Amino acid sequence: MNQFINEKETLVTDAIDGLLETTGGALTRLDGYPHIKVVCRTDWDKSNVALISGGGSGHEPAHAGFVGAGMLTAAVCGEVFASPSVDAVLAGILAVTGDAGCLLIVKNYTGDRLNFGLAAERARAFGLKVSMVVVDDDIALPDLPQPRGVAGTLFVHKIAGALAETGADLDTVTAAASAAITGMASIGKSLDTCTVPGSAKEERIAPGMAELGLGIHGEAGVQQVAFKDAKNAMDLVLEKLESRIGSGPHVAILNNLGSTTPLEMSVLAHELATSPRAANIKYVIGPAPLMTSLDMHGFSVSVLAVDDSNKAQLEAPVGPAAWPGMNAIAPVQTRPLPDGLSPIKPIPSSNPETRDLLERCCDLLLGAEQELNELDAKSGDGDTGSTLATASRALKARLDDLPLADPTQLFRAIGIELSQTMGGSSGVILAIFFEATGDACASGLPMPKALLAGLNRISEVGGASEGDRTMIDALAPALKALPDGLSAASGAARNGADATAKMTRAKAGRAAYVPEENLIGFNDPGAEAVARLFAHLA
Amino acid sequence: MNQFINEKETLVTDAIDGLLETTGGALTRLDGYPHIKVVCRTDWDKSNVALISGGGSGHEPAHAGFVGAGMLTAAVCGEVFASPSVDAVLAGILAVTGDAGCLLIVKNYTGDRLNFGLAAERARAFGLKVSMVVVDDDIALPDLPQPRGVAGTLFVHKIAGALAETGADLDTVTAAASAAITGMASIGKSLDTCTVPGSAKEERIAPGMAELGLGIHGEAGVQQVAFKDAKNAMDLVLEKLESRIGSGPHVAILNNLGSTTPLEMSVLAHELATSPRAANIKYVIGPAPLMTSLDMHGFSVSVLAVDDSNKAQLEAPVGPAAWPGMNAIAPVQTRPLPDGLSPIKPIPSSNPETRDLLERCCDLLLGAEQELNELDAKSGDGDTGSTLATASRALKARLDDLPLADPTQLFRAIGIELSQTMGGSSGVILAIFFEATGDACASGLPMPKALLAGLNRISEVGGASEGDRTMIDALAPALKALPDGLSAASGAARNGADATAKMTRAKAGRAAYVPEENLIGFNDPGAEAVARLFAHLA
Secondary structure, eight states: OOSSOSOGGGHHHHHHHHHHHTTTTOEEEESBTTTBOEEEETTOOSOSOEEEEEEEESSTTTTGGGBSTTSBSEEEEEEETSOOOHHHHHHHHHHHOOTTOEEEEEESOHHHHHHHHHHHHHHHHTTOOEEEEEEOOBOSSTTOSSOOOOTTHHHHHHHHHHHHHTTOOHHHHHHHHHHHHHHOEEEEEESSOOOOTTSOOOOOSOTTEEEESOOTTSOOOSEEEEOOOHHHHHHHHHHHHGGGOOSSOEEEEEEEOBSOOHHHHHHHHHHHHHOGGGTTEEEEEEEEOSSOOTTBOEEEEEEEEOOHHHHHHHHSOOSOTTOOOEEEOOOOOEEOOOTTSSOOOOOOBOOHHHHHHHHHHHHHHHHTHHHHHHHHHHHSOSOHHHHHHHHHHHHHHTGGGSBTTOHHHHHHHHHHHHHHHTOHHHHHHHHHHHHHHHHHHHTTOOHHHHHHHHHHHHHHHHOOOTTSSSTHHHHHHHHHHGGGOHHHHHHHHHHHHHHGGGOOOOOSSGGGGSOHHHHTTSOOHHHHHHHHHHHHHO | OOSSOSOGGGHHHHHHHHHHHTTTTOEEEESBTTTBOEEEETTOOSOSOEEEEEEEESSTTTTGGGBSTTSBSEEEEEEETSOOOHHHHHHHHHHHOOTTOEEEEEESOHHHHHHHHHHHHHHHHTTOOEEEEEEOOBOSSTTOSSOOOOTTHHHHHHHHHHHHHTTOOHHHHHHHHHHHHHHOEEEEEESSOOOOTTSOOOOOSOTTEEEESOOTTSOOOSEEEEOOOHHHHHHHHHHHHGGGOOSSOEEEEEEEOBSOOHHHHHHHHHHHHHOGGGTTEEEEEEEEOSSOOTTBOEEEEEEEEOOHHHHHHHHSOOSOTTOOOEEEOOOOOEEOOOTTSSOOOOOOBOOHHHHHHHHHHHHHHHHTHHHHHHHHHHHSOSOHHHHHHHHHHHHHHTGGGSBTTOHHHHHHHHHHHHHHHTOHHHHHHHHHHHHHHHHHHHTTOOHHHHHHHHHHHHHHHHOOOTTSSSTHHHHHHHHHHGGGOHHHHHHHHHHHHHHGGGOOOOOSSGGGGSOHHHHTTOOOHHHHHHHHHHHHHO
16 A cells, blocks of 8 residues: 555544644544544634534545634544544534534535434434535536535635634524535546545546546546646636636635645646636635545636625634635736846956966966866766866957956956856856955955955855865865965965875765765866966966 | 646746735746746835745745745745756845845755855845855765755744844844754655656656655655555654754654645654654644655655744744644544433333334335335335335334333434434435434424424435435325325325336435436335335324
8 A cells, every 4th residue: 555544444543633633732532533533623612603514534634624713613524435423423513512503514425414414413302503504516417416515615614614703693604604505616627536545546547638527536527538738627627617607706716636736736726817717716715735535636626706795704814724715816916127137247457467367377278178178087077178178268268358457347257257158067166256256355355365255155155165075175275375475375286186186075066976986096177277277377 | 748737848937827826916026937937025125134045846835835924035946856047046136135135045956056156146246145055954865965955944944034024134044044954854755756747757666665765856765665654654754863853842844745645644744743753843844745846755854953042933923825834743632422422212101002003114114025125126226125124123123112102202212223223324314304303393393294394304414305206205295295184195195106106307315326217117115115104004
């Protein structure tokens, strides 16, 4: 059984206890396991009309997940896809019903109707006021005299729950529930069947097909249709609902049937929000898992007219975290992109000395292309030399455009140039080095300290530090020695680069994935390039 | 492509727009599609420290779903499992950062570090204060020098978000984020790989196996282990985390990696809440999808010590509906079952006339067993006669125990007897009929009206009315005629029963599934039984 459960026999009780344990004490249950599984609010004093729903399990968060302030008072849970017993329902009624009475909210399945119905009768024999409404919102089978109750049940929980919370009497709550049931319609669509614990999965839906008008217990859909894309899937669902969407604003529940990903649900939400068939759907509840069917890869849409009397009830805040709230559907609002994305073109300026220095560095790297590539082949993909050569070539071609007389702007300009022409991780890392150095210059740091600031930044961003077999092993000692002169820096760089040949702990970059023994005896190509540059400068 | 998407190229933008359209205008985005996908709070005035996170898509609700009051200011979204560009991140920073500066919260993947890092550098060149923290909470590979960033990222969003919302400065927010990162640890487990849109699914995990220590981009887990059950799965995860759970109270994020059902997540929550390895885990966030990996059938657990400084931050209410809140882990509290579940044994009393009537009715049904079964075989499973005979036999055996002199109690007692001995839907329906009649007697209604009240109740509960080819077609006219005497009632019952032979609209019960032509010419067996009873009584 490839599901995160223990055994079928304890699946529902394990799950209920998990819910109770993770809701901060807001929920309790009757001491009737395994046969009586009733979840109740702990903050309940019986002063208002109690709302009791339930039915087979496998539809979580419905119904136990909706027990709490402003929604259900109790949920009576059966085994997976099986109605709870008369005794379980009666226990729920007797446990939470006071003088104000209770409303049973029942989905239209024979077992639920009968068991809740008989329990209601027995509770009445105790002198309790008990009403019952039957939700039959599924329009999959237009000619079926007894339509199923599906995700529209949540409208009833919410509307009746908000009313009961305000102290409305049983007749008022029942009438509002009945009015919601009369006005609502739902239909579902799925790409796959659900996996009932302990049973083999029914492979009923061929790849490329989808079922429209399915039930929430794995019943086959009314029709199989070719699956095209999300837009078409939502369109076919809304086509069925269209005749049930009247004038005036409506609210839609966009329900995840189980294993549809948040990403897919958002795509479906976009199709719902922008479909011409849903022009009167002005509010949405979800997308969220509300009335699931185990792990069904599907969704359902339920619609209801929103009017002055139910809008506040639908919007009222509630206790249960599983309720996603109702939002107005809003067109996408965009803001203009900020200024500053196109790098400001630096004003070229001349400095023959700097120009000469840059040119010679580039030439050195161009000349070392082959050797650095060979070194890189030991630990990486053998392109360090070529990558640096490409960048050097591009930089040389841009010498006339660079702000050579302004160190701050020059470092920044080199960074931008490298990020655009060098590519790969190393291009970004060198860009960060030069741009951070430029920023440090701008803040008034002297050159050696500004370069160290750049170094610290690439260490922070790239996550590598000395000893990790990167160019930092040559660059860090060189920059630290720089106040003592270029010659000292060059010596430190060479020592640092040569030390990488003994390092096996490649932490960052591609060498991290190379077996240790392949690295021994060869300098890191980045560190080697740095050492050569400093030697040349010295 | 069996997923509810349109095309791979518009998947992320469709999903972002769906999110924006269904969050009531709380979110906006920069006008940079398709390359720049930045989601921002609409209520943002730049007066506080801005929090910016992001990375590849496919982890929804992270990160765009956590943009809102008390959490992120903006999310920069890449394509599925791909880092956003430097320009996209820079656009996000420039769009939302004011004088208070911004904190970038980055998961530890090279692409994200580099692109966020370079963007940060460029934003600093504009004079903005930019900090960056790198989340590396994954402990799957204990020796990996650069652990991945996974669901623990949510701790950072939440703690830093709560602090920033109160006006804390950038250093304070950054320090709190860094402290959380240092203290946290996460690990995941999955029963299956994820399906990357546009790619074939990698069938890496054999049935019966699970991966422990997997990444959130479909990277293989550190080890494959045999999957036993939910308890063992959670135990192996907590075993890895155990050394990272110190003294004092801790909080755990229980994260759904994508397609695990709410039922399974609740079972896992139960195992987490009750594991001896998690004794110091006193708070929980979830179970909920927070940092998913497309449709991965798995979960992850992230732990962090809770102290005086972060508790209020973790608990503070936030805007985004995707945040499930933090709850104290509470042991299951139970309440005793209410009194009244065991039916009160009626006090036997005698009434020879009633006794004789009951006995004769039972005998009549016993004698009609064969005929009624044959009639039922036309439309059902041929057991109506036997079911009624069983009930009659049981009732006859109980005649000495019945309160024969008290109609109210007698009707209730017969109902209870039938619900226990008759079984099936018909047993419940007849129980409701007799018990509702008893309740009506108790409320003072005269007998014919009390019987009609019982009839109305089974109509309400069972959903059938006259014309639906059930026993109601005989019972309803008989009870309506009863005030005119038993003879009139008997005639009405017979006419009603015979009329069912012409009815093709079987609405309730098994006959609803029988082809119309099979029903024509045969009385409904329930209606026939009623007619025979009335004939006998007359």
